[in-house]
Amino acid sequence: MCPICQGLAGHYLDYQKIGKGDYQLLRCYNCRLIFTVPLPAVDFLRDFYQHYDSIGQTDNYYRNIKNYRRQVVGRKLINHFHRLNDQYHFRRDLRLLDLGSGGGMFLDIVKQAGFSGLGVEISAPATKFARENFAVECLTADVSSVDFEEQFGAVFMWDLLEHLSQPQQLLGRINNWLAPGGYLVIETPDSRALINQLIIWLLKIGIRWPASWMFGYHHLYWHSQQSLAFLLAQNNFKILAVERFNTEPARIFPWSWKFWGPRLVLGLVNGWAALIGRHNKLLIIAQKYEEQS
Numbered sequence: 001m002c003p004i005c006q007g008l009a010g011h012y013l014d015y016q017k018i019g020k021g022d023y024q025l026l027r028c029y030n031c032r033l034i035f036t037v038p039l040p041a042v043d044f045l046r047d048f049y050q051h052y053d054s055i056g057q058t059d060n061y062y063r064n065i066k067n068y069r070r071q072v073v074g075r076k077l078i079n080h081f082h083r084l085n086d087q088y089h090f091r092r093d094l095r096l097l098d099l100g101s102g103g104g105m106f107l108d109i110v111k112q113a114g115f116s117g118l119g120v121e122i123s124a125p126a127t128k129f130a131r132e133n134f135a136v137e138c139l140t141a142d143v144s145s146v147d148f149e150e151q152f153g154a155v156f157m158w159d160l161l162e163h164l165s166q167p168q169q170l171l172g173r174i175n176n177w178l179a180p181g182g183y184l185v186i187e188t189p190d191s192r193a194l195i196n197q198l199i200i201w202l203l204k205i206g207i208r209w210p211a212s213w214m215f216g217y218h219h220l221y222w223h224s225q226q227s228l229a230f231l232l233a234q235n236n237f238k239i240l241a242v243e244r245f246n247t248e249p250a251r252i253f254p255w256s257w258k259f260w261g262p263r264l265v266l267g268l269v270n271g272w273a274a275l276i277g278r279h280n281k282l283l284i285i286a287q288k289y290e291e292q293s
């Protein structure tokens with residue numbers, strides 16, 4: 001049964017097929033959530049993220065964060081923040097909370113825009129990097145166990161929700177941390193992405209490395225617009241806007257002649273996904289319900 005909407009769920013992917021042990025992904029027929037069963041233990045996940053590539057140690061995705069303004073990922077995040085702030089006018093008298101703050105890139109964007117920010121990040125190497133390189137304030141902690149006395153003007157989760165084992169309880173707590181009318185911004189992979197479907201097809205014909213790269217303990221939940229709508233409504237948020245976009249090939253493959261093939265393929269898949277509205281990322285802007293008096 002689906003942990004978000006209680007709908008009926010069926011088989012999506014067996015982790016044994018990608019050499020990752022005894023886990024399964026199930027898909028809800030009602031809200032299209034894809035979820036991991038059984039959920040890995042909390043201790044396992046904490047250790048896992050101490051070695052996760054959150055600051056570009058081993059992979060290209062977060063490569064060279066120090067110079068993030070010149071990177072595709074950095075420029076995109078800067079644009080998102082300024083565009084959202086132009087539209088929603090985040091309060092300057094309250095701090096902005098970045099959950100899963102990684103190497104501190106977003107906290108630095110917030111700081112450069114004249115706001116005060118606070119980050120929470122489970123990876124000790126990532127928080128160390130953030131403090132040393134950007135002089136931003138962030139706690140090394142699991143977002144599931146932190147609590148705050150103060151109220152925040154907005155809470156951001158860039159690529160975090162899919163990694164959490166208990167997303168339901170976190171959203172309720174975020175609602176308590178927000179000032180009345182405060183905003184919640186969630187960016188997360190879309191379970192209905194064209195690329196997921198293509199990767200499952202490749203697996204069926206025996207090409208398993210794309211599935212092995214995409215699916216694993218780092219993505220416990222793949223949300224859809226419907227599952228997020230359930231989750232947000234259950235926790236007293238109203239949705240203000242839903243946006244969709246694709247991860248650029250430059251974020252995954254470095255500039256090198258060796259990667260022109262994969263970049264071209266991903267570029268074509270992105271174009272196709274955009275045509276049919278099946279992008280790989282969802283961005284949802286929600287607001288805490290005003291309490292009725």
Ligand SMILES: [Zn+2]
Pocket residue numbers: 002003004005006007028029030031032033227
């Ligand atoms: Zn569901």
